[in-house]
Amino acid sequence: MNGLSISEWCCLLCCPPCPSRIAAKLAFIPPEPTYDFLADGSGKYSLTLSERAEWQFSEREKENVEGFYTRTSRGNKIACVFVRCSSTARFTILFSHGNAVDLGQMSTFYLNLGSSINCNVFGYDYSGYGLSGGKPSEKNLYADIDAAWLALRTRYGISPENIILYGQSIGTVPTVDLASRYEVGAVILHSPLMSGMRVAFPKTKRTWFFDVFPSIEKIPKVTSPTLLIHGTEDEIIDFTHGRTIFERCPRAVEPLWVEGAGHNDVELFPAYFERLKQFVNVELVN
Template sequence: MNGLSLKELCYTFCCPPCPSRIASKLAFLPPEPTYSFQTDESGSTFSLNISEKTEWQTSDTGKEMEGFITLTSRGNQIACLYVKCCSNPRFIILFSHGNAVDLGQMSSFYYDLGSRINCNILSYDYSGYGISTGKPSEKNLYADIEAAWHSLRTRYGFTPEKIVLYGQSIGTVPTVDLASRYEVGGVILHSPLMSGMRVAFPKTKRTWCFDAFPSIDKVSKVTSPVLVIHGTEDEVIDFSHGLAIYERCPRAVEPLWVEGAGHNDVVFYTEYLKRLKQFLSFEAAN
């Protein structure tokens, strides 16, 4: 996340803008699209074509990935990717990815993760990310995950108790919002933030009316089991955010504080997969 300039800081406090303006200044960094969808014979599903410049390639896993487009309540067409990692999945994970990446960059990670934890994964690109239309905004984030959620329910027929919501970094914002309104099998919050102002200005102690991403005020309404994961040396979203979110969760399970991990390397620690497997096997609703 980027900090605000002195001019923007003065404007924020002297004449507070709407939350979407703060959100765009703090958070959104959509990359150049790294993929495209190729229509199949039915015209309703797509295969994933990854750009050569994409850092992570999917090799032969593309045949296990089904793309489709869904319409949000705000009129944007968002790209969704259903990754079939196993034939008899324990859960389907609705994954909201972090900033500055899109489905093309994340697809290989999704397949590898799902195969290791015996879950299939559905992810989506936020408005303005990848080939999704529209512009990134806080309100669009909430509409985007809602559209992906309804696709899981109607297109694939998954019941709420079979769905686990996984949010990473900025992806924890729509994840908390959705989880505060629907009970699901489980919720995983990976490097969550309390609110936008608290990231930009760490000494902020309350949620202002013009704050963006107020997850700290929504997480107390989450009635599903919640696993919070955070690196103790996170240089982007301070560890204190994960701790505060954990303390506010009514049904929080034992968190995973990854000693020495930063913002982007938690997944490389051995305890990461071990804790995910434990959560999905014993603590999420079965």
């Protein structure tokens, strides 16, 4: 029965799966916005943060964060930030964040990440997150990253070979989708999931027609160098997801399996930044 137990089959048959409902149940928990944009009259915005954003740098360093809005093909206005971390950066990271956070909460991490590995960082909020309009959905996820990609290419003139797509948790879903359609400088998949059904029903062995987030079907089409990162004790997305994605990725590089790490603490392990520095500053350059 393709790995599903009788009770799981009963659950599916008694409550026929709707992809949008599965997606909403598994993935989307937008927090109350932790930031705002302050217009400067030129179409650019400075970032203002609430205490819940937990900004860890000075007000002066906040000037390195430029905000703006762009619109998706589905009509939603989404908030974006460009974080200038280095004047000598070759690469810009297009970062798709995890669940239950917004750009305000991610801003400190973006600046710390970019400064640590000599990259600029472009972030965006999904539809229904932060200051972005609309509602979160699988289709909107794909439209959101497409709009972010277009803005990064046109507004800042960044070429694909100088863009690193970075997805974390649910953010790996739009990242894999975009990477399966465009060749870029590199891809980083941090705690990726194979598909929604495989998270909800871990014994699932195939991709059903009603499944959501089917990254496992798209990863063979990713032609860019790809770094997989996953905690071996991940309690949200089991480590087997990262390992299987790695096995099916055509250009996967040496992965980072963080022993003892869970879903939300991989960045606290020294091996995290060490591996990123090696990948970005050595492997991609050579």
